[in-house]
Amino acid sequence: MEFDLKEISSLIKNKLDGYEFKAEGDEVGLVIESADGIARIGGLPNAMMGEMIEFPDKKYGIVFNLEEDEVVAIVLGKKTDVKAGTWAKCTSRIMEVPVGHGLLGRIVNAIGEPIDGKGPIKVEKYRAVETKVPGVIDRLPVDQPLQTGYKVVDGLIPIGRGQRELLIGDRQTGKTTLAIDTIINQKNTGVICIYVAIGKKSASIVEVATILRENGAMDYTIIVDASADDPAAMQFLAPFSGTAMAEEFMWTDHKDVLMVYDDLTKHANAYRMISLLLKRPPGREAYPGDIFYLHSRLLERSARLSAELGGGSITSLPIIETQKGDISTYVPTNVISITDGQIFLQSDLFYSGFRPAVNAGISVSRVGGKAQIEAIRKLSGKLRLELARFKEKESFTAFASELDDETQKQLKRGKILVEILKQGKHVPMPVEEQVVSIFLAVSGILEDVELTKIKEAEANILEKMRSSQKAVLEAIRTTEKLSKDGEEAIKSVTQAVIAQLSSSTHA
Numbered sequence: 001m002e003f004d005l006k007e008i009s010s011l012i013k014n015k016l017d018g019y020e021f022k023a024e025g026d027e028v029g030l031v032i033e034s035a036d037g038i039a040r041i042g043g044l045p046n047a048m049m050g051e052m053i054e055f056p057d058k059k060y061g062i063v064f065n066l067e068e069d070e071v072v073a074i075v076l077g078k079k080t081d082v083k084a085g086t087w088a089k090c091t092s093r094i095m096e097v098p099v100g101h102g103l104l105g106r107i108v109n110a111i112g113e114p115i116d117g118k119g120p121i122k123v124e125k126y127r128a129v130e131t132k133v134p135g136v137i138d139r140l141p142v143d144q145p146l147q148t149g150y151k152v153v154d155g156l157i158p159i160g161r162g163q164r165e166l167l168i169g170d171r172q173t174g175k176t177t178l179a180i181d182t183i184i185n186q187k188n189t190g191v192i193c194i195y196v197a198i199g200k201k202s203a204s205i206v207e208v209a210t211i212l213r214e215n216g217a218m219d220y221t222i223i224v225d226a227s228a229d230d231p232a233a234m235q236f237l238a239p240f241s242g243t244a245m246a247e248e249f250m251w252t253d254h255k256d257v258l259m260v261y262d263d264l265t266k267h268a269n270a271y272r273m274i275s276l277l278l279k280r281p282p283g284r285e286a287y288p289g290d291i292f293y294l295h296s297r298l299l300e301r302s303a304r305l306s307a308e309l310g311g312g313s314i315t316s317l318p319i320i321e322t323q324k325g326d327i328s329t330y331v332p333t334n335v336i337s338i339t340d341g342q343i344f345l346q347s348d349l350f351y352s353g354f355r356p357a358v359n360a361g362i363s364v365s366r367v368g369g370k371a372q373i374e375a376i377r378k379l380s381g382k383l384r385l386e387l388a389r390f391k392e393k394e395s396f397t398a399f400a401s402e403l404d405d406e407t408q409k410q411l412k413r414g415k416i417l418v419e420i421l422k423q424g425k426h427v428p429m430p431v432e433e434q435v436v437s438i439f440l441a442v443s444g445i446l447e448d449v450e451l452t453k454i455k456e457a458e459a460n461i462l463e464k465m466r467s468s469q470k471a472v473l474e475a476i477r478t479t480e481k482l483s484k485d486g487e488e489a490i491k492s493v494t495q496a497v498i499a500q501l502s503s504s505t506h507a
C-alpha cells in the first residue's frame, strides 16, 4: 500500500482545523503508517517530545521525533499492536509505569505488566519513567557498604550505597552471576533489588528467577524483563521503567535499592535500532551520538538522599559486555566514564579456575573505600599489597628453574591468597566470615598447608568458627572490628583444623 504522506497530513489537518480542543490531552490524530514498532502519526501538532501517546485497546507509545507534519512514536507492545488508520491520542503525560510494593516478587515487562502468569498486580501508584535527578546538595556521600558477599569484591573493590559500579567483561565471565549473587546477599538487609534484563532469551530470565526464588531472594526483588523477542522500544524503555520503580522506594519509603542493568550493551543496540528505523544519522561506530547522554541520564538517578530528604538510596550495577576484552570501543568507554568504578571480569582468569574472574589489579571503586567496615578495611591494604607483589613475582619467576627458599615461600603465600579469594556461585559470604577468611589469607597462618587443601581448610575453619566461636563472629558483625581476642580465637581454631587435616592425610 502506498500513501502520499503529505497529502494525508494535509487532509487530516483540514479535517481537524474545524475542531475546538478543550484540554491539551484531548488532541486526537491518526496513525498514517506503522511498521517495526514505529508509528507515524498525523494531526498531533501539540505533541511533546517524550509524551505518552494512547492508541486503541490501551496500547501506548512514546513520542520520539517531532517532524513538520507528523510525530513519530515508538510503540510499546508487539510490533503489530498498532495499525495504520487507527486513532492516536496525546495524553499530556510522560510515560508512566506502576510502582510500589505490589511489584515485589514479580516479573514484569517494560511497561510494568505482569508476565509471570501469577495474575494481576494491585497497582496503587504510577511514576514517570524519567524524572529530575537529585541535585548535589540533595545527596550524601557514599559511606555505607553494599556487600556483594564476594571476598574479592568486598575486600578489594568495595561498593557503597548510592554508588554506580560497572561490571564489565566478555560473555561467560560471570557478570550476571556476580550481580545475581549480590541480590541474594541482600537478604535480611532491607535492601530492595530490581533486576532489569535487556535483550536476553526468555529461558535465561526463567533461570535467574529460579535461582533468586531458590535462595529466598525473590521476595524483595522485581524483575523487569524486555527480552530479545520484545520490540526494540520495550528494550529501550526497560531500564528507565526499572529505575522509576526504584525511585518510588527511595523517595517515598526511604529504602535502599539495588539496581542491576543487564546489560547496557544490548540497551545501546536497541537504541541504535530505533534510531536507524527513525532514519536518524548514525554517529561513532554507528551508535547515535546521544547514547552517551542517554546512559548518563539513566545512571545519574543512582544516589543517596540526604537526611533532610529522609534518606534512602539507589545503588546501581550496570553491566557491559565486551568483545575479546576490548574496552576501548564507544559504548564501554562511555559507561566507564559515567560510573564510579569498574569491576573487570576476564575470560582467562575464569578458565584458569579463578572465579569470580575479577581482575583485582585493574578494577577500581572510586568511592566505596569509605563504605568498608573497619575490620575489612584494615586487612584489605595488606591483601592488595600482597596480591600485587605476588602477581609481579609470579611473572618474574615464571621461567626460572631454581628458586631460593625465600622466593618460594613468598610465592606460596601468594598462591594461598588467590585460593582464598576463589568463591563458588550463589554462596555469598556474610561479612564476618569474610573477615575470618581474609585474615587467614594475609596472616600467613596457613603457610604449611598444601595448596590443594587450602579450600578445605578454609571451609573447616569457618565451620568450626560457626559452631564453637559464635561470639567472635557476632562481635565482628556488631563492632565491625577484629579484636586481638578475635584473632587469637581464629588462630587456635586454625591450629586445630590443620592438625586434623594433616592427621587425616597421613592416616
Ligand SMILES: Nc1ncnc2c1ncn2[C@@H]1O[C@H](COP(=O)(O)OP(=O)(O)O)[C@@H](O)[C@H]1O
Pocket (backbone or CB within 6 Å): 169, 170, 171, 172, 173, 174, 175, 176, 177, 178, 355, 356, 357, 423, 424, 425
Ligand atoms: N563464581 C563462580 N563459580 C563457578 N561458576 C561460576 C561462577 N560465576 C559464574 N559461573 C558460571 O559461569 C557461567 C557464566 O556465568 P554468567 O554469569 O552467565 O556470565 P556472563 O553474564 O558474564 O555471560 C555460568 O554457567 C555460571 O554459572
Ligand SMILES: [Mg+2]
Pocket (backbone or CB within 6 Å): 175, 176, 177, 262
Ligand atoms: Mg550475563
